[in-house]
Amino acid sequence: MTDQRNQQPAPEYGAMREDFETTQAMPPLPEAAPAPLAGTMDAEAAHPEDLNIGTVAATRKSRKPLIITLIVVAALLVALVAAFFGARAYFQDKVAPGVRFGSTSVVGQTRDQVKATVEQAVKDSAITVKDTTGNTSATASLTDLGVDIDVDQTVDDIMNAKSSTNIGEDILRVNPFGHVDVALAATPDNAVLDEYLSGKLVSDAERAVPSSITYDGNAHAFVASEGRAGKAPKLGEVVKAVKQAIAKPGTAATVTVTDETIDAPIALDAAQKAADAANQRLNNKIVMTNGDAKQFELPADTVATWIKTESHLDQGSITLSYDTTAIKKFMSEQLPGQLNQDMVSQEDIVDGNGSVIVAAQVKGVDGVTIKNTDAAAEQVIDALKQGNGGTVQVASDVKKFDVKQKQSEWRVVIDKSSQTAVVYHNGEQVKSFLVCTGGPGGNETDSGNWYIYLKYRVQDMRGYNDDGSKYLSPGVKWVSYFNGGEGFHTATWNYGGIASGDPANHGSHGCVNMYEQDAQWIYENCPEGTLVQVVGTQPTGPVR
Numbered sequence: 001m002t003d004q005r006n007q008q009p010a011p012e013y014g015a016m017r018e019d020f021e022t023t024q025a026m027p028p029l030p031e032a033a034p035a036p037l038a039g040t041m042d043a044e045a046a047h048p049e050d051l052n053i054g055t056v057a058a059t060r061k062s063r064k065p066l067i068i069t070l071i072v073v074a075a076l077l078v079a080l081v082a083a084f085f086g087a088r089a090y091f092q093d094k095v096a097p098g099v100r101f102g103s104t105s106v107v108g109q110t111r112d113q114v115k116a117t118v119e120q121a122v123k124d125s126a127i128t129v130k131d132t133t134g135n136t137s138a139t140a141s142l143t144d145l146g147v148d149i150d151v152d153q154t155v156d157d158i159m160n161a162k163s164s165t166n167i168g169e170d171i172l173r174v175n176p177f178g179h180v181d182v183a184l185a186a187t188p189d190n191a192v193l194d195e196y197l198s199g200k201l202v203s204d205a206e207r208a209v210p211s212s213i214t215y216d217g218n219a220h221a222f223v224a225s226e227g228r229a230g231k232a233p234k235l236g237e238v239v240k241a242v243k244q245a246i247a248k249p250g251t252a253a254t255v256t257v258t259d260e261t262i263d264a265p266i267a268l269d270a271a272q273k274a275a276d277a278a279n280q281r282l283n284n285k286i287v288m289t290n291g292d293a294k295q296f297e298l299p300a301d302t303v304a305t306w307i308k309t310e311s312h313l314d315q316g317s318i319t320l321s322y323d324t325t326a327i328k329k330f331m332s333e334q335l336p337g338q339l340n341q342d343m344v345s346q347e348d349i350v351d352g353n354g355s356v357i358v359a360a361q362v363k364g365v366d367g368v369t370i371k372n373t374d375a376a377a378e379q380v381i382d383a384l385k386q387g388n389g390g391t392v393q394v395a396s397d398v399k400k401f402d403v404k405q406k407q408s409e410w411r412v413v414i415d416k417s418s419q420t421a422v423v424y425h426n427g428e429q430v431k432s433f434l435v436c437t438g439g440p441g442g443n444e445t446d447s448g449n450w451y452i453y454l455k456y457r458v459q460d461m462r463g464y465n466d467d468g469s470k471y472l473s474p475g476v477k478w479v480s481y482f483n484g485g486e487g488f489h490t491a492t493w494n495y496g497g498i499a500s501g502d503p504a505n506h507g508s509h510g511c512v513n514m515y516e517q518d519a520q521w522i523y524e525n526c527p528e529g530t531l532v533q534v535v536g537t538q539p540t541g542p543v544r
Contacts, residue, residue, distance in 0.1 A: 096162040098179045102250035106158055115155050121250035122149060122184070127241050128254040131201050131233075138200035142184075145242055146192025153185035184246045190235060191311040193242070194265070197233040201257065208232045208262050210311055211271035213278065213318060215304045222278040222304070224271040227264030233257045265313040274318035277387065278307050281320075284389030286380055290339035290368045291393045298380070302330065306384070322384050324377070331373040331380070339394060343367030346403045349451065349531050352427070354405070358449045361529060364401030370394045408451070408531035412522070414512060416445065417536030419501030419543050421488075421512065423526065433518040434544070436497040438486070439507025441466065444538050446510070450483040452530045455523060461489075463509055471509075478519035482532040485509075488523075490516040501543035 095106045095114060102121050106114055122142060130137040142149060161180045191210075198207045208230035213222050234257055241253045282300045289295040308321045346364025348356045370376075376394045383390050411424040416437050423431040438445040443466070456479040462472050463485075473493075481487035491498065491513030497506025498513055514522070 095158055096180075099158060099161040100179060100181050101158055102248045104250050111155060111159055114158050115151065118151050118154050118158070118184075118249075122151070124252060125245040125249045126252050127238065127245065128252070129197060129201065129233075129238060130254065130256045132256060132258050136201055138197075140196060140200075142186070142242065142245055144196055145238070146189035146196065147184075147242060147246065148187045148189065150185040154182070157185055158182045181248070184249050186246045188239070188242055188246070189310075190239065191313050193238065194232065194235060194313050197235070197238065197257065198231075201233050202231045202259065206231045208265060210266035210313060211264055211268045212266070212311065213271050213275040213309055215278075215307075217301065220300050220304075221282065222275040222307075224268060224275040226268040226271070227266060229263045230261070231259045232262050232265070234260055266311055266316050266318060270317050274309060274320065277320055278304075278309075280387045281307060281384050284387060286383050286389050287391045288335060288339060288376065288380075289391055289393050290341065290370055290396050292341065292366050292368050292396075292398070294339050294341055294368070295391075296335070296338040303384070306330075322381050324381060327380055328374055328377040331377040335370055335373050335376065335394060339368065339370050339396075341365060341368045343399045343401050346401055348403060348405050349408050349449075350405045352407065356405070357533075358408075358451055358531060361451050361531075364403060366401050367399035368396045369399075370396045408529070410526045410530040412526060412530060412532050414445065414532065414534045415536040416447070416503070416534065416538050417543070419503065419539065421514070421518075421522075423522070431521065433514060433522075434498050434501065435518075436491070436494055436501065436506055436508065436513040437503045437538075438510040439503055440538065443507060443509050444503075445486055445508075445512060445534055446483055447534045447536075448483070450486075450532045450534070452480050452482045452487075452526055452528050452532060454481040454487075455479060455528065457523070459489075465509075477516060478523040480519075480523050480526065482530075483534075486511055488512045488514055488519050490514060490519040492516065499544065501539070502541060503538065504540050505542075 093110065095109045097107050099106060101114075101117065102125075104117055104121055106117055109117060125142055126139050127142075127145060128137060128139040161182050209227040211224060211227040213224050215221075216223050237255045237257060241255045245251075245253065282303055286298045286303070287295050288298065306323045306327050308323055310319050310321060311317075312319065342365070344362070344365035346360050347362035349358035349361045351357050372395045376392055379392045383392065409426055413422045413424070414420075414435065414437065415422070419435055419437065421433045421435045422429055423433075457477065459476050459479050460472065460474045461476050461479075462470065465471050477490040479487055479489040489511055491508065491511075494506055494508070494513045495515065497503070498515060500506070
């Protein structure tokens with residue numbers, strides 16, 4: 001029998017070398033499996049592809065495409081990360097990809113460019129309104145049609161569109177396939193829209209007019225004015241066009257409207273109700289105080305300028321609102337002048353031993369400097385909304401007054417027992433006068449320590465007698481008050497009482513009657529602040 005092994009084709013040299021090198025790289029076969037003897041090898045084991053050596057080599061070859069794939073993926077990831085951070089840095093202060101504003105592209109624009117884009121889009125959003133005849137038309141801006149546009153807020157909305165606070169959201173922000181449509185930051189007012197269209201499309205004589213309220217400066221009150229029935233343009237189509245322009249600005253539009261006959265859009269009763277509510281705010285006063293000696297009542301005419309009215313034609317009503325900006329401006333400008341106060345030291349009069357004999361001859365006043373007027377303005381706004389008025393204490397910094405003591409340079413001692421007045425200057429007697437003090441009962445001159453606080457060269461004196469009748473003493477000269485209505489003055493009608501020192505029968509209503517030259521001397525020589533001491537016992541008859 002022919003040996004089949006000799007009929008197998010001999011392997012090529014290159015294949016043999018590869019198998020040899022592969023075999024050299026493989027670990028040795030286990031000793032428990034010895035190689036078969038020549039001539040006894042199993043025919044199936046003679047095929048290299050069935051050996052472990054061939055299997056390992058094939059496995060290593062199959063990994064190469066996987067490695068290449070992983071390298072490519074890693075490179076793509078690196079490129080994507082680099083692109084993300086590059087885009088993130090580029091769009092940090094620019095409009096993000098995918099942000100749309102009306103019909104205008106804003107991607108990549110800076111804030112200034114966006115503002116110019118918004119302003120131009122607002123201009124381009126004009127709406128032409130025609131009546132059904134086609135004979136009357138008006139081309140209006142959004143502002144003309146009652147739209148209050150906040151350009152700065154719109155710019156903020158565009159710049160902040162797709163904004164983020166973390167890396168994950170930043171990926172979404174720079175994704176150009178994620179779209180965000182930004183509208184105008186705007187508030188429509190149909191009352192202004194109606195007024196504009198009525199003025200353009202309906203004659204004055206035919207137009208329906210809503211009842212309204214105005215402030216009458218002469219009457220210092222809000223008054224209601226009655227409207228009238230008439231024609232009015234139907235607003236529906238124009239309102240839709242305005243909404244569309246706000247949502248997607250930058251494109252002009254044309255709208256045809258029809259008229260209708262209506263009652264006064266706001267009835268007189270509704271206007272009167274609003275006027276009454278406004279007048280309640282004027283009548284219930286708001287008083288500002290610094291928490292110390294000063295307060296300030298808000299003027300009604302000023303408050304009236306803060307009250308704003310808004311007509312709601314679709315609801316037939318008028319509502320009130322308040323001008324926050326004007327209120328805050330008024331508070332910051334006016335309150336310091338009205339409520340700030342300088343610190344004034346208190347002055348007590350003391351005797352030679354330092355004992356206080358007249359406390360607060362000059363009353364002490366705390367220094368007050370108000371602060372945080374915006375907070376006070378907010379309280380005023382709240383009070384206006386409630387309509388109940390009230391007192392608002394403004395926050396302030398307070399400097400407590402100090403107390404000083406001084407001896408009075410001038411001193412006058414009125415002795416009721418002797419009916420005399422003795423003047424001392426720095427402790428030395430300089431003058432002595434005859435006087436007649438207040439009469440008996442409730443007219444007696446009060447005992448105690450006082451000081452001269454007010455003077456008149458000439459004064460008409462009025463008051464009541466004991467029987468309740470009024471008296472008038474015209475042209476009284478050289479008046480120096482020291483205790484309320486009690487003071488030194490000329491009493492030409494009572495020279496007899498002065499000469500005899502008889503207040504029991506000739507006494508005054510509490511003042512110290514003097515000869516004219518003596519009262520004049522007191523007036524000219526004893527300044528305000530002069531200590532006046534009333535001592536002694538009221539006599540029952542003449543003392544001289």
